[in-house]
Amino acid sequence: MSVTETNSSLNSPQVATPAETTPNLPASSTGQTGATSKKVSTKKHPLISGEAHTARSPQTNIGVASTSGLSERLAQYMSPGDLKLVKEAYRFSDEMHLGQVRKSGEPYISHPIAVAEICADWKLDVQAIMAALLHDVMEDQDVKKEELIERFGAPVATLVDGLSKLEKIEFQSQIEAQAENFRKMLLAMARDVRVILVKLADRLHNMRTLGVMLPEKKRRISRETMDVYVPIAHRLGLNNIYRELQDLAFSHLYPMRYRTLSKAVKAARGNRREVVNKILESVKETLKEAGLQAEVYGREKTLYGIYRKMHDKHLSFSQVLDVYGFRVVVENFRESYYALGSLHALYKPMPGKFKDYIAIPKTNGYQSLHTTLIGPYGTPVEFQIRTQDMHRVAESGVAAHWLYKNEEGSLTDLQQRTHAWLQSLLDIQKQTGDSAEFLEHVKVDLFPDSVYVFTPKSKIIALPRGATALDFAYNIHTDIGDQAIATRINHEPVPLRSELKNGDIVEIVTSPNSRPTPNWLSYVRTGKARSAIRHYLRTINLNESTELGKQLLAQALVAVSLNPELPSSLIDKLLNESTAKTMDEIYTDIGIGKRMAALVARHILDLVEDDSSSIPFQQYGDKHHYKPDPVIIYGSEGLSVQLAPCCMPIPGDGIVGQLKRDQGLVVHTDDCEHAKRLHIKEPDRWIDVTWGDEVNRSFDTRIAVTVTNERGALARIAAEIGESEANISHVNMEDGDANDMTHIHFTIQVEDRAHLARIMRNIKHLNGVNRIARERG
Incomplete structure (x- = not known):
């Protein structure tokens, strides 16, 4: 995913050099004067005069950007006062982007205009339209927020x-920069949903004009769009x-x-036209x-829906029978169900x-x-039945608030649900340690498929599919x-992990x-x-995790000699290049698994090699001669060290340690099959x-004990253990393979x-005990 690179790669401003500029361009066919300097934007624009306008770049070999489409859209719903404010924003953006072109060769201003047009189709308010026109001036032209406020x-x-x-902030890695940018955008969206509407308009125009990019950049930007922006649009x-x-x-x-x-869909249109027309006529008549x-x-x-x-x-494509569906839009709520009954009478429902x-x-x-329904020739046909209001919301989502404003000013159910979700982003932010973790939590909640459950008071709660009773508890309130x-599900007691x-x-x-315990995260x-549990674990075992992290980093530093x-000078350098404020x-x-000790140690080694003269401390020499000491486990470390439940290691077992994110160090036996599979996936x-x-x-x-099924067997074994x-x-007891045997x-x-x-030796000598073994897994 590449949140930070998309606009910079597609819309990277290319400033015309003096050799490329022309001092006096001839007037355009509309009577406009060509741009010769930043003062050109003081000429009358269409947003100022109402006439068609063509924005020009100083380069003579590039296209033009028309604002007539935007002017027509805004004139449909904006007041003269609002239009005047949009004119000022357009003028400023035109000045700032003068001389810049997109990869396609078009003037750069064509992109903000196109974004504003998409926002105007939603009838967004004047502030959002102005932001659409100005959305790149801070990033590309280093315009300060204070200047925009003024x-x-x-x-x-x-x-x-x-x-x-x-982009002006230094980050440890590209991934960290991407996550932090995404967090900034989502938190801004949580405070004002117009941010994401403008951002989606920006992304939509970039995707429409992606053809000029190199294949690798197309794939990277498209993957980010599919992973991040498509789920947000759906949500x-x-x-x-979204489509x-x-x-x-x-x-x-x-x-x-x-x-x-x-090509296959185009061919199918002709083949299936007769069936589609027959169904349409039958439904309308019914x-x-x-x-x-x-x-x-x-x-x-x-096409993507068919592909999925x-x-x-x-x-195969020929096996996808429901390429076509039908939509029935009625006047009111009751008629939706009347229409459903009529359709079920016409065709048999599946x-x-x-x-x-x-x-x-x-x-x-x-x-x-x-x-x-089973239509003509046995073909399955999907119908969607809805009212006009439902149709508007289905197509426009939260943007319907601007398209079809509620005269009473009250929040619709959709707005209330959206507001609750946006508020949950702020709650997650408060409990999250860093931007990568925040991004992980939010992407989970963007998963589109949902399950609907009820509270005991019949309130409906929507959760992602696969959610457990514990998710339900945190959805109600963090304290719960x-x-x-x-938990009780349908009045029956079940474990908290029940799906x-x-x-x-x-x-x-x-x-x-x-x-909370670390196992809850699984x-x-x-x-x-997830964020609430991690926040609690991070807070409760802070000192333990700090000491463990210190030990792990020392081990990793020895490994690189x-x-x-x-020394303090090196610590200062390390902190300057990190988001952390202190070594603790x-x-x-490191102690909770968020950073890898080996990566931090390698980064420190790079700092030493870059400026070894200023680092007056001893290096060991050839690192291959040194093997770091293992971390010592006493079993009293608290939550920062967990004994794996799959193999339950005990002193005397050979053990290995896994650094698990936000669970600290998880200790397995060295012959644990589960640990071996995990080691293959993440050896570092x-x-x-x-x-x-x-x-x-x-x-x-x-331990598992197989005994003869006779009275007092369990009591004898329990007494021996005591x-x-x-x-x-x-x-736990279960019947054995033979009727006279029991497994305990x-x-x-x-x-x-x-x-x-x-x-185990003492139990094995008891009467009736056939077999005893330590149990793993």
């Missing part, structure tokens, strides 16, 4: 600032932009597949007989293919009835999530003594839950660890491997 007011300046990238209900961005990104990511599929006035029209699936269906279900998004709208406000101990299904009634049981799905005792922050990030996150000499606590481990100075924390699974607490061996 000229155009704080609201416009804030919008432009939210749309500008952070805000902007379905027109167009998908198809544009698809065409650049997979050009051959796009062209092949496009609705007319039912006394319903409705608009009925066919719609074609997008072929890809996900492993179908079982399991009906969805009522009117009673339970999607999270982005979308409302329609969906039904799939932190204190959750159990929710549509229609579940969920109740959370809390206790003031309950607190089964929460939403960004809000550097002295772990860093760096140690903490594994370090050497060893048990300390003085370990004075008990450790959980599992006499062996061990504690039983969990017991114990989780017991032991001191070390020798203690466990003694317990």
Whole structure:
């Protein structure tokens, strides 16, 4: 993903050199004078005079940018006072971008004009249109926010600032810069949704004009569009932009597949025209007989929609039967269900293919009835039935607020849901350690597929598919999530990790003594839950993580032949090139797995090699002669060191350590099959660890005992475990392969491997015990 590079690559300003400029261009065919300097924008523009205008660049070999389309759009809904403000913004933007051209050779001002036109189609207010025209002046021309405040007011300046990238700030990596820019944009959007509307308009125009770019840049920009901007457009209900961005990104990511599929769809139009017309006529006649006035029209699936269906279900194009669907738009809510009944009487419905998004709208406000019917010749045909108001929201999403303003000034359900989601972004920001983590949480919540569940008071809660009862608890309130101990789904007690299904009634049981554990991160799905748990863990074990990080960095420095005792001059250099303010922050990030100790150590080595004369501290020499000491585990480190639940290591076992993001160090046995699979995926996150000499606590481990099914067997084994100075924390029984055998699974607490061996020997000698083994996995 490449958030920071998109505009700079597509719209990178190319300033004409003096040799390329012409002192006096002839007047254009419209009577306008060619631009010779920045003063050209004091001439009358169409936004000033109402006449057609052509913006020119000093270069003689480039195209022109017309503002007539924007003028016509704005004149439809703006007052003269607002138009005057837009004129000023246009004049300033024209001056700032004078002499710049896009990769296509067009004057650069053509891009802000096009973005403003898209925003004007939504009838966005004057401040948003001004921001659209000015959205690149801070980034490309180094115009300060203070100057924009003075000229155009704080609201416009804030919008432009939210749309500008952070290119003047030094970041450790390109990924960090991308994540921070994305966070800035989303937080600005959370405070004012117009930011993302202008940004989506900007991205849409860039995608429409992406053809001039190199193939690699096309793919990178298209991948970012598909990963970030398409989900945002969907989440805000902007379905027109959502579909167009998908198809544009698809065409650049997979050009051959796009062209092949496009040809196939064109050919299918002719072949299926007869079927489509027959269905249209039948439906219109049926609705007319039912006394319903409705608009009925066919719609074609997008190329990307067809491609996804072929890809996900492993179908050929000829097997995708529902390339065409039909939309029925009626007058009011009741008529939607009348129309549904009429259609079901006309064609047989397919079982399991009906969805009522009117009673339970999607999270982005979308409302329609969906039904799939068996049409003529046995072809499945999808119908969407909705009212006029639902249709407007379905196509325009939150932009419908400007297109069709509510005269009463009250918030619609969609606006309320959008406001709640935007507020959740601010909540996540408060609990998030850095921009990469914030981006991870938000992308999770942009996952479009949802599950709808109910509170005990019948309030509908929408969560991403795969969400658990613990996600539900955090969705209600962070305190409820932190204190959750159990849940009841449909009045039945189930674990907190239980996955929710549509229609579940969920109740959370809390206790003031309950607190989040690192294991919770493995089964929460939403960004809000994940950020809240990480925030708690980061706060509660800060000192432990700092000490662990210090130990890990010292180990990594020895591995690259550097002295772990860093001089203050080197620490100052390291902090200047990092987002951290103190070394303790760096140690903490390493301790919780957010930074890799090896990468920090290599960065320090680079600093030493770049300016070795100013670093008066000892290097060890040939690093290959040194092997770093393993990290010592005592079992009393707290939450910064976790013993893996898959293999439950105990003192005496051979162990290895995995640095897991925001869970610190996770210790596995060296023969753990799960650890071996993880090591293949992320080999850089594994370090050497060893048990300390003085370990004075008990450790959980599992044993499985197979016994003859007779009275008192469990009691005898439990008594023997107690006499062996061990504690039983969990017991589970199941029938064996033979009727007279039973398997008993114990989780017991032991001191070390020798203690466990003694317990197992004692149990094995009991009457009725056939087999005993330590359990793994």
